[in-house]
Amino acid sequence: MQQLISLFIGFRYMRKNTIDKFGIFLSNLSTIGITIGVISLIVVTSVMNGFEKSLQSNTLIYMPHVILTSKSKIINYKIHPITEIQNIKGIHKIESIVFADVGLQSKTNIGSGVMIGIESSKNSLLLNKLIIGKPCDLINGSYNVYLGNKLAETLNIKYGDKIRIIIPNIIQLTPIGHIPNNRLFNVAGIFYTNSDSDSNELVVSQQDAIKMLHYPDNNITGWRLFLKNPLEVDKLSKQILPDGLIWTDWRERKGEYFYAIRMEKNIMGLLVSFIIFVAALNIITSLFLLVIEKQSEIAILKTLGLNKFQILIIFIIQGISFSFIGVLIGSILGVLLSNQLNLVIQFLGFLPKNVTLPILINYLDVLTIAFFTIIISIIATIYPSLRASSIKPIEFLSYE
Incomplete structure (x- = not known):
């Protein structure tokens, strides 16, 4: 009261x-x-x-959220199979990936980008955004490449042109001396995502990327993890990983933003x-x-x-x-x-x-x-x- x-x-x-x-x-x-x-x-x-x-939604969705790899940036997927990492928390999907920074040369210009080698064109977010070309042209041994529209504009190339992809850290001996490994690729498509991927990413067949990088048999760069919530990467990165694997994620490229x-x-x-x-x-x-x-x-x-x-x-x-x-x-x-x-x-x-x-x-x-x-x-x-x-x-x- x-x-x-x-x-x-x-x-x-x-x-x-x-x-x-x-x-x-x-x-x-x-x-x-x-x-x-x-x-x-x-x-x-x-x-x-x-x-x-x-x-x-416009940046992280198109780039690898996490890549589980080794200190040498290469793993054997038979030694580290997909079943070894399926119990990691916060994962939506897992795919194999071959990933490398490359130089690019067209007839009129030069540039740089990130080469992503994928196993299949199915469910590829970048290839789902093609404005020209067909995803089914991503065939092993065809040496076809798909570029972002801004990267294509920078290099002044269009659908059907050829572009030279250069691997700067792999040197091969030729009659004219030591030169970076390189090869001509066919521009099989151009995608538009309205994100940074348009200006620095290119997609090739995973087997073609493996040959360009001179990987041994059964080797890839790592396992690509799609996270349910990419912004929780700080917490998720503290999980215990299988021996020999290290965690690299989108923060290395876009964390400052x-x-x-x-x-x-x-x-x-x-x-x-x-x-x-x-x-x-x-x-x-x-x-x-x-x-x-x-x-x-x-x-x-x-x-x-x-x-x-x-x-x-x-x-x-x-x-x-x-x-x-x-x-x-x-x-x-x-x-x-x-x-x-x-x-x-x-x-x-x-x-x-x-x-x-x-x-x-x-x-x-x-x-x-x-x-x-x-x-x-x-x-x-x-x-x-x-x-x-x-x-x-x-x-x-x-x-x-």
């Missing part, structure tokens, strides 16, 4: 006519500050999540959080003013039997009310604004036409932002509430 009294008095103090005008101004300022802070955090988080998801986005997300979140911290300071100030104004009433309540904890609850409820309203309004407006952010930005003229920001609203992030905002507000109410609960009735009622 006594706890209900604390709640009743706490909710009664929430009424604006129980606080002076300056206290009302500070409480409103606290609520507005928390609302703006929550909206900003939700929008920033949604945009950063969108960028991260966009990079994952994702780390940059993650760091930017954290820094932006920290900067925007200062709005909430300022609002929390306003809560402290408004509660101090309320405590000063209600000193006599607090003293009377204590003489009527309310203890320190019950007085503490009264003012904590008062402080939480400022944040709860701000969090509720901010969460609703933050989600709505994130959903329509591209329309708002284009209306304001901040983005050119046909350019949109990737947006991904993670409702768990929204709940996390709301939860920690309320926690910060509760912490902000503790000190002024303790001051209120420590008031001695005799000091304030002696002159009444």
